[in-house]
Amino acid sequence: MSLCASAFRVDDANQAFERAAGFGYAPFSGQIGPNERVLPAVQAPDSSLNYFVDETPDQPTLFEADFVLTDINGPTEVGPLSRIDHVCLSVPANSLDTWVLFLRTALGFQAEPGVLVPDPYGLVRSRALRSHDGSVRIVLNASVDHHTAVAEALHTYHGSGLNHVAFSTSDIFSAIPEFVADGLPVLRIPRNYYEDLAARYALPDDTLDALRVNNILYDRDERGGEFFHAYTEQLDQRFFMEIVERRGGYDGYGAANAAVRLAAQAQRRK
Numbered sequence: 050m051s052l053c054a055s056a057f058r059v060d061d062a063n064q065a066f067e068r069a070a071g072f073g074y075a076p077f078s079g080q081i082g083p084n085e086r087v088l089p090a091v092q093a094p095d096s097s098l099n100y101f102v103d104e105t106p107d108q109p110t111l112f113e114a115d116f117v118l119t120d121i122n123g124p125t126e127v128g129p130l131s132r133i134d135h136v137c138l139s140v141p142a143n144s145l146d147t148w149v150l151f152l153r154t155a156l157g158f159q160a161e162p163g164v165l166v167p168d169p170y171g172l173v174r175s176r177a178l179r180s181h182d183g184s185v186r187i188v189l190n191a192s193v194d195h196h197t198a199v200a201e202a203l204h205t206y207h208g209s210g211l212n213h214v215a216f217s218t219s220d221i222f223s224a225i226p227e228f229v230a231d232g233l234p235v236l237r238i239p240r241n242y243y244e245d246l247a248a249r250y251a252l253p254d255d256t257l258d259a260l261r262v263n264n265i266l267y268d269r270d271e272r273g274g275e276f277f278h279a280y281t282e283q284l285d286q287r288f289f290m291e292i293v294e295r296r297g298g299y300d301g302y303g304a305a306n307a308a309v310r311l312a313a314q315a316q317r318r319k
Contacts, residue, residue, distance in 0.1 A: 052138065052211040054090075054098040056111075057156065057185065062089055062101040069099070069155035086114045091155060094147045095140070095209045099155070129224035134217040134293050135177075135186035135302065139199045140209040145174060145191040148209075152178045152187060166307040169315045170196035177302060188302060198311060213280075215291035221277045224292055225263040234282040236289070236317070238264045242309050266306040274299030280310055282317055289314075 059065040066089035070076050074091040077098050081087055088111075090100040102111050140148050152158040158178040166173040171194020179186045190212055192199045203209065218224040229235055243261045246252065250269060252260075260267055260277075268276040274297035281290045293303075 052097055052209075054100065056088070056100040056102050058102050058104070060103060062103040065089075065101040065103075065156075066091065068157070069101075072154045074151065074155050084114060086111055094144055094151050097209075129218045129220065129227055130216045130292070131219060132217050134215040134291075134295075135188055136214050137188040137190060137212040138209060139202050139212040140189050140191050141203055142174070142191040142193040142200075144209070145176065145189055148189050149176055149178065157181065158185075158187070164304050166190075166304065166311070168192065168194070168197040168199070168308075168311045170194060170198075171200070173197055173199050173307075173311075175304070175307070198314060211288060213289045213291055215278070215293050218292055218294050221265060221279065221292055221294040222259055222263065225265060225279055228292070229263075235264050236280040236282050236310070236313050238266060238309065238313055242266070266303060266309065268299070268301070268303045268305050270299055270301060273297055276301065276303050278303050278306070280314075283314055 057065075066076070069091040074093075077090040077092055079090075088100040088102060090098050093099055104110050138148075149160055153160055158180055161177040161179070163174060163176040166175050171192055173190050173192045175188060175190050177186065177188045190199045194200060195204075199212070202212065225235060238261075240261065243257055246260070246267055247257055250267070252267070259265070263279065265277050265279045268278075270276075274295070276293065276295055276299045278291055278293040280292075283289045
C-alpha cells in the first residue's frame with residue numbers, strides 16, 4: 050500500500066511551507082477543484098506529498114470546504130478506537146537517514162534513538178520520530194537484508210510505503226473480541242511467548258489468560274508504564290493494523306515484541 054500524500058495540521062500553513070521549502074524540499078502545486086482550498090505542499094524524499102493545513106476561526110475547516118459532511122457534530126470515536134497512535138513507513142535502507150533529516154528539518158520532528166529489530170530473515174533498522182507535542186508519531190523501518198518483510202515489501206511495490214497504522218483504544222481487552230466478532234483477522238501469537246511473559250513479569254494469571262486468548266502482546270517500561278498491543282494479519286502480504294493501549298505513561302512502541310510479531314507474520318506467509 051503506497052502512501053502518496055499526507056496532510057499535517059499546523060498553526061501557520063504558509064510559515065510551515067516556507068520552512069520546508071527553505072531547506073530545499075521541492076514545492077508542489079496541483080490542480081484545484083471548485084470550492085477546494087489551496088494547500089501548500091512539499092515533496093518528501095520518495096516524491097510523496099506533504100500538505101500543510103491550518104484553521105482560522107472565521108473560515109471553514111478543510112473537511113467542511115472540500116467534503117460534504119453529514120454529521121459534523123457526531124462522535125469522535127469509531128467503535129472502540131479513539132485516534133491514530135502512530136504510523137510506520139517502510140523505506141529503502143539507503144534513504145533512512147534522508148527521511149530522518151526530512152522529518153527533522155521540514156517538519157520539525159524530534160528523533161528518538163534507533164533500534165535494531167531481528168526479522169527471521171535479517172535485521173531491520175527502526176527509527177521513531179514525533180512532533181514536539183507528541184501528537185504525531187512516525188516510525189521508519191529499513192533493512193539491507195533482501196528477504197526481510199520490509200525489503201520484500203519495498204521490492205514488490207517498487208518503493209517506500211505505508212507498513213502499518215496503529216490505532217489507540219482505552220480498553221484493548223474489549224476492543225479485540227469486538228473486532229474478531231466483526232471478522233477482523235487478528236495475528237495469532239505463539240503460546241510460548243506467553244510462557245516467557247509469565248517468567249519475566251509477575252502478571253496475574255487472569256491477565257495472562259486474557260492476553261493469550263486475545264493474542265495481545267505486552268511490554269513494561271522501567272517506570273512501570275504498560276503497553277498492550279495486537280496486530281491484524283497482513284493484507285496483500287504487506288499492510289496491517291495495530292491496536293494499542295498505553296497505561297501509566299508508557300511512551301515506547303513495544304520494540305521488545307517486534308521480533309515475535311515478525312516471526313508470527315513470517316509463519317503466516319509460508
